[in-house]
Amino acid sequence: MSVLLSTPGAGDLDEVVRALAEWRREGASMQLHPGDVGFYWQFGPERTAAALRVWSREGRILGVGLLDGSELVRLAVDPEARMDEDLARQMADDVSRRERGVLAAGKAHVEALWGSRFSELLQEGGWELDEPWIPMVRGLSEAVEDCGLRVEVVGPERVDDRVAVHRAAFPGSKFSVERWQAMAAGTPYANARCLVGYNDQGEAVAATTVWSAGPGKPGLLEPLGVHGDHQGHGYGKAMAVGAAAALRDMGASSATVCAEGSNAGAVATYRSAGYQAQAEVRDLSRVE
Incomplete structure (x- = not known):
C-alpha cells in the first residue's frame, strides 16, 4: 500500500x-x-x-x-x-x-x-x-537533588509570572496569558507542567515547561529561560534541576533537551545540571 x-x-x-x-x-x-x-x-x-x-x-x-x-x-x-x-x-x-x-x-x-x-x-x-x-539527557532512576530555588507549578494565579519570565528571557516573544491559556487547554498539556523558579527575594527569575510522554518514557524541557534581569546567578542550572525533579515526579524515565551546538552556554548549563551530552546530530538544509 x-x-x-x-x-x-x-x-x-x-x-x-x-x-x-x-x-x-x-x-x-x-x-x-x-x-x-x-x-x-x-x-x-x-x-x-x-x-x-x-x-x-x-x-x-x-x-x-x-x-x-x-x-x-x-x-x-x-x-x-x-x-x-x-x-x-x-x-x-x-x-x-x-x-x-x-x-x-x-x-x-x-x-x-x-x-x-x-x-x-x-x-x-x-x-x-x-x-x-x-541532545542532553539526565536519567531519573535516582532522586533529584534540591535545586536551590523555590519552584512552583503554574496555575491561574502564577500565569503572569510565567509569561513575564518567558518574555524577558526571549526578547521579541509574543507569549501572553491568552496563549498560555490556549496551550494549557491542549491535549498534550494534560501530561505537562509549567514551572516558575523564585529567588530568596521572591522574584520570578526562571521558568520552563516540562512535557511527559507517559510513565517510563523520556520527558522533555521546552522551553527553559532565565529572566534577562537575573542572568548570571546559576538560575538556569537550578531550573534544569527543578525540571528533572518534576519529570521524575510525573514518572518520566529521563529528562531530555536539545541544545544548539553553537550555544556553548546552554550546553554548559545543562551539563552542570547533570545532563549528559549525547552524540551531536544535524539538521538538513537546502539553499536554492
Whole structure:
C-alpha cells in the first residue's frame, strides 16, 4: 500500500499526539515530541492542526511533521519504520517539492535528528548537513537533588509570572496569558507542567515547561529561560534541576533537551545540571 501525506483536522490531534508519545523510547534518538506540539498549541487547535503533516499507510501513522514557518519542518517517525524505503522516499519527495504543501521552494530546513534512509535520500538530492545540535539527557532512576530555588507549578494565579519570565528571557516573544491559556487547554498539556523558579527575594527569575510522554518514557524541557534581569546567578542550572525533579515526579524515565551546538552556554548549563551530552546530530538544509 502507498504512503499517504495528509494535513490533519483539529479532531485528529489526539491521535497524532498519541502516536508521538508511543514513539518515545529510552535510548532512542531525539525527534519531534508531544511537547513540541503542545507548546505550538498556544496558537489554538485549528492552527496547530494546519501546521502538522502526517504520513500514514493503511490508516497507521508512520511519520509526523510540524511546520515552524514556511522554511522549517520538524519530524518524527515510528522507530520501527526508520529504514522503511517506501516511507523514506515518500517523505523525502514530499519535503523537497513545494507543490506537496510541506515546505516552500528555495531555502528550507528539515529537522530529522536521527540516522535514517530518509536523511540519506535528502543528501543524495542535494540537501546539506546543517549546524550541529547536542541532545542532553539526565536519567531519573535516582532522586533529584534540591535545586536551590523555590519552584512552583503554574496555575491561574502564577500565569503572569510565567509569561513575564518567558518574555524577558526571549526578547521579541509574543507569549501572553491568552496563549498560555490556549496551550494549557491542549491535549498534550494534560501530561505537562509549567514551572516558575523564585529567588530568596521572591522574584520570578526562571521558568520552563516540562512535557511527559507517559510513565517510563523520556520527558522533555521546552522551553527553559532565565529572566534577562537575573542572568548570571546559576538560575538556569537550578531550573534544569527543578525540571528533572518534576519529570521524575510525573514518572518520566529521563529528562531530555536539545541544545544548539553553537550555544556553548546552554550546553554548559545543562551539563552542570547533570545532563549528559549525547552524540551531536544535524539538521538538513537546502539553499536554492
